[in-house]
Amino acid sequence: MAVEAVEIVVIGTSLGGLSALQVILRNLSHQFPAAIAIAQHRHKESNAQLSQFLQQHSSMPIKEAEDKDLLHPGHVYLAPPDYHLLVEPGYLSLSTDEPVSYARPSIDVLFESAADSYHERTVGVLLTGANRDGVQGLARIAAVNGHTIVQDPTTAENATMPQAAIQSIPVDQILPLSDIAPYLTHLCFSVRR
Amino acid sequence: MSIPLIPVMPAAKSTLEDIEIQLLLEGIYQYYGFDFRDYALASLKRRVRRIMQSEEVSTISALQDRILHDANCLERFLIGLTVHVTAMFRDPSFFVTFRRRVVPLLRTYPFIRIWHAGCSTGQEVYSMAILLHEEGLYHRCRIYATDMNDYVLQQAKSGIYSLRLMQEYTHLYLRAGGTRSFSEYYTAAYENAIFRSFLKENVVFSQHNLATDNSFNEFNVILCRNVLIYFNSTLQKRVHQLFYDSLCSFGILGLGRQETLKLTPFEQHYEELDRDNRLYRRLH
Ligand SMILES: C[S@@+](CC[C@H](N)C(=O)[O-])C[C@H]1O[C@@H](n2cnc3c(N)ncnc32)[C@H](O)[C@@H]1O
Numbered sequence: 113m114a115v116e117a118v119e120i121v122v123i124g125t126s127l128g129g130l131s132a133l134q135v136i137l138r139n140l141s142h143q144f145p146a147a148i149a150i151a152q153h154r155h156k157e158s159n160a161q162l163s164q165f166l167q168q169h170s171s172m173p174i175k176e177a178e179d180k181d182l183l184h185p186g187h188v189y190l191a192p193p194d195y196h197l198l199v200e201p202g203y204l205s206l207s208t209d210e211p212v213s214y215a216r217p218s219i220d221v222l223f224e225s226a227a228d229s230y231h232e233r234t235v236g237v238l239l240t241g242a243n244r245d246g247v248q249g250l251a252r253i254a255a256v257n258g259h260t261i262v263q264d265p266t267t268a269e270n271a272t273m274p275q276a277a278i279q280s281i282p283v284d285q286i287l288p289l290s291d292i293a294p295y296l297t298h299l300c301f302s303v304r305r
Numbered sequence: 306m307s308i309p310l311i312p313v314m315p316a317a318k319s320t321l322e323d324i325e326i327q328l329l330l331e332g333i334y335q336y337y338g339f340d341f342r343d344y345a346l347a348s349l350k351r352r353v354r355r356i357m358q359s360e361e362v363s364t365i366s367a368l369q370d371r372i373l374h375d376a377n378c379l380e381r382f383l384i385g386l387t388v389h390v391t392a393m394f395r396d397p398s399f400f401v402t403f404r405r406r407v408v409p410l411l412r413t414y415p416f417i418r419i420w421h422a423g424c425s426t427g428q429e430v431y432s433m434a435i436l437l438h439e440e441g442l443y444h445r446c447r448i449y450a451t452d453m454n455d456y457v458l459q460q461a462k463s464g465i466y467s468l469r470l471m472q473e474y475t476h477l478y479l480r481a482g483g484t485r486s487f488s489e490y491y492t493a494a495y496e497n498a499i500f501r502s503f504l505k506e507n508v509v510f511s512q513h514n515l516a517t518d519n520s521f522n523e524f525n526v527i528l529c530r531n532v533l534i535y536f537n538s539t540l541q542k543r544v545h546q547l548f549y550d551s552l553c554s555f556g557i558l559g560l561g562r563q564e565t566l567k568l569t570p571f572e573q574h575y576e577e578l579d580r581d582n583r584l585y586r587r588l589h
Contacts, residue, residue, distance in 0.1 A: 176563075177563070178563050178564070178565055178567070179533065179534045179561075179563050179564050179565070180538060180541070180568065182568075192562070192563050195563060196348070198345070198347035198348055198351075199347060200345060200346060200347050200537075205345040205347055205348060205534060206534045206563050207345075207348040207388060207534060207535065208388055208390045208531055208534075209348065209351070209352070209388050209390070210388075210390070221351065224351070225347040225348075225350075225351070228347060228350060229347065
């Protein structure tokens with residue numbers, strides 16, 4: 113169990129992520145004490161409707177990240193299409209670096225930068241997906257003593273991504289989709305500064 | 306309502322890597338004059354790590370040793386550190402809006418000066434030249450295209466791009482409101498598309514570093530897209546001051562798709578001409 117207060121939860125997902133994210137966001141309260149940043153793979157020409165769509169299922173304010181947005185607890189930030197989303201201490205930044213394993217936004221980029229900036233106060237959540245993006249990032253979160261959660265592959269629309277993570281790193285929790293939000297709530301409320 | 310998160314990395318907790326990066330950037334600044342000290346750290350770190358891989362060194366200090374003693378290594382570092390991704394008519398709706406909202410304002414000037422800051426390999430500059438040509442304004446324009454990196458500027462100057470890219474660029478040109486046949490603007494030679502020379506007749510390419518250099522003219526339009534995201538707020542503030550000082554009254558500032566003037570001291574000095582497309586107009 114984490115002994116430090118969690119400051120940031122980073123979530124990564126690809127194929128099947130849309131419905132998985134709905135389930136998680138619907139079950140988190142607007143008083144959630146950490147900031148949430150999400151990288152969902154999507155086509156580079158998709159528009160800003162993902163945040164509007166997810167907003168219908170959540171009481172937390174959800175926005176597509178703009179450069180240098182400050183991180184507020186209880187707020188959800190989405191990686192914009194065709195940009196990497198990176199976590200800095202206290203705020204977010206964006207980049208148009210080359211895609212990483214064909215993805216921009218890349219889950220690895222988000223996770224690794226969160227681990228660099230928030231160390232053990234980071235929670236990484238890897239959900240359904242059909243590739244390996246996010247595995248390295250989750251390993252980095254583990255390496256700085258952050259907390260790692262992977263969706264139980266049997267509850268994933270596509271099991272490749274969670275399975276790859278489970279095979280490569282000793283993750284802290286493997287949870288069915290429906291248990292992830294309650295667990296995050298428990299974890300993040302249990303220790304506050 | 307909600308309070309901002311307090312940054313959780315006090316100086317005492319800096320990792321060895323953080324310290325080495327600071328030393329590296331300080332050394333490069335002191336010795337070569339390139340100032341990366343106020344770049345956004347997270348993306349900078351990623352690229353430094355990648356350069357370490359290609360240079361086959363295992364610590365940042367080893368990389369520093371090599372860069373400070375070998376100017377060729379500095380060249381490779383400069384290329385590797387900055388991101389040069391660009392495209393013609395990148396974000397087509399920006400150009401559609403520029404045509405609709407900015408071109409009518411430009412028609413009122415007898416002579417128009419435009420600054421593309423951080424123009425990379427020049428695609429954005431040629432896109433604007435094409436747009437202004439189609440609007441019948443190009444002959445009244447002078448475009449200043451600058452970047453800190455001489456290597457990309459040379460490519461920009463040549464106006465030669467891989468022919469493979471033209472299909473995508475044609476598509477973007479049409480979505481940006483282009484009305485002609487895009488192939489009118491270049492000739493194909495082997496694997497390359499060579500852009501027609503009239504498109505650079507009114508363009509001045511030159512080296513300019515936003516972190517260290519000053520204003521060099523007064524402009525009616527300044528475009529700086531997808532450059533400021535690589536800077537931290539301190540450097541962003543410097544550059545916004547520079548832009549403000551370099552724009553004429555009612556001049557236009559265009560930023561990248563996810564960039565804003567929000568939270569900068571300059572927010573009140575501009576009106577939003579088009580929010581979604583990040584076009585601002587300097588007040589008086
Ligand atoms: C991602 S490209 C943007 C190209 C183009 N504006 C676009 O949006 O397509 C960023 C460019 O900024 C340049 N750049 C980075 N730091 C700079 C600085 N301090 N001064 C001037 N240019 C800089 C880089 O060399 C690179 O060519």
